[in-house]
Amino acid sequence: MKLSFVGIPIYTLAKYRGMSEAVTNLRSAGILSRLRSADPNLVDLGDVDCPRIEADLGSKTLHNFDEFLEGTRKVREKLVKGIDGTRLTFLLGGECSFIVGSTAALKIVHKGRPGIVWMDAHGDYNTPETTDSGFIGGMCLAMACGRGPRLTSELEAARPLLDPEYVVHIGSRSLDPGEDKALESNVKLITAKQVKKDGIGKVARQTAKHVNDSCDWIIAHLDVDVFDPSVMSSVDFPEPGGLRDYDILTIFRELHKTGKINAIDLTAYNPNLDKDGRGRSFLLDIAPKLVATE
Numbered sequence: 001m002k003l004s005f006v007g008i009p010i011y012t013l014a015k016y017r018g019m020s021e022a023v024t025n026l027r028s029a030g031i032l033s034r035l036r037s038a039d040p041n042l043v044d045l046g047d048v049d050c051p052r053i054e055a056d057l058g059s060k061t062l063h064n065f066d067e068f069l070e071g072t073r074k075v076r077e078k079l080v081k082g083i084d085g086t087r088l089t090f091l092l093g094g095e096c097s098f099i100v101g102s103t104a105a106l107k108i109v110h111k112g113r114p115g116i117v118w119m120d121a122h123g124d125y126n127t128p129e130t131t132d133s134g135f136i137g138g139m140c141l142a143m144a145c146g147r148g149p150r151l152t153s154e155l156e157a158a159r160p161l162l163d164p165e166y167v168v169h170i171g172s173r174s175l176d177p178g179e180d181k182a183l184e185s186n187v188k189l190i191t192a193k194q195v196k197k198d199g200i201g202k203v204a205r206q207t208a209k210h211v212n213d214s215c216d217w218i219i220a221h222l223d224v225d226v227f228d229p230s231v232m233s234s235v236d237f238p239e240p241g242g243l244r245d246y247d248i249l250t251i252f253r254e255l256h257k258t259g260k261i262n263a264i265d266l267t268a269y270n271p272n273l274d275k276d277g278r279g280r281s282f283l284l285d286i287a288p289k290l291v292a293t294e
């Protein structure tokens with residue numbers, strides 16, 4: 001029984017390299033010692049050697065797909081080797097797009113049906129048919145759910161990696177046309193507006209019940225742009241009307257009560273957009289609270 005840490009500096013568009021720098025930035029700012037304050041048994045598995053992208057190549061609706069597949073293969077390989085015997089894996093991005101490789105690996109190590117709670121201002125549920133940017137980071141949840149382009153044969157054999165019925169998406173306020181309908185009809189979608197209407201207590205309890213009733217283990221995925229820009233503005237796509245730290249911690253608390261969280265993702269912090277270091281301090285403070293089980 002242990003907590004493992006892996007850095008995954010993945011990015012899939014040249015202009016989003018800043019997100020990959022979150023790993024070295026938060027490491028040197030002491031995120032590991034912060035996490036150790038919540039669990040002294042933390043094991044640092046190091047970082048995945050993700051491809052560097054200098055220019056955006058390939059189809060206009062699917063940029064840098066080869067590099068994404070290469071990064072995905074490396075994420076999967078590192079985790080399969082490293083996390084055996086791990087109770088909880090903390091995955092620090094990089095972009096959300098590592099989810100394809102990490103879920104493939106987690107499913108080999110943890111048996112039974114996974115559920116995921118996806119906290120994000122955006123859907124990440126585009127496909128090449130609905131995207132207007134070709135950005136894979138905006139398609140990664142859809143890919144994990146079996147939509148979008150064919151992946152490698154190894155990954156195809158495990159697809160869908162996630163059953164959309166056991167996906168709870170929380171905090172959205174910027175969905176693309178087409179993406180919105182696909183999300184609404186596929187997953188349990190709780191927009192940021194809905195969170196405000198229902199209250200976070202109810203949303204957190206419902207979410208935990210939904211995944212606990214039907215799943216054997218849970219991934220808690222936190223794209224930090226789910227937070228309101230007043231608490232976290234160091235992201236490439238800030239969207240007003242987001243959640244507060246109290247809201248996210250309430251969700252994590254309810255999820256921890258199930259005893260089934262096997263992975264926590266922290267993604268999309270861009271240190272280059274954090275000139276005064278406020279975003280970094282915020283994340284260093286919240287990280288140990290995400291892994292604490294009480």
Ligand SMILES: [Mn+2]
Pocket residue numbers: 096120122124137223268
């Ligand atoms: Mn995202």
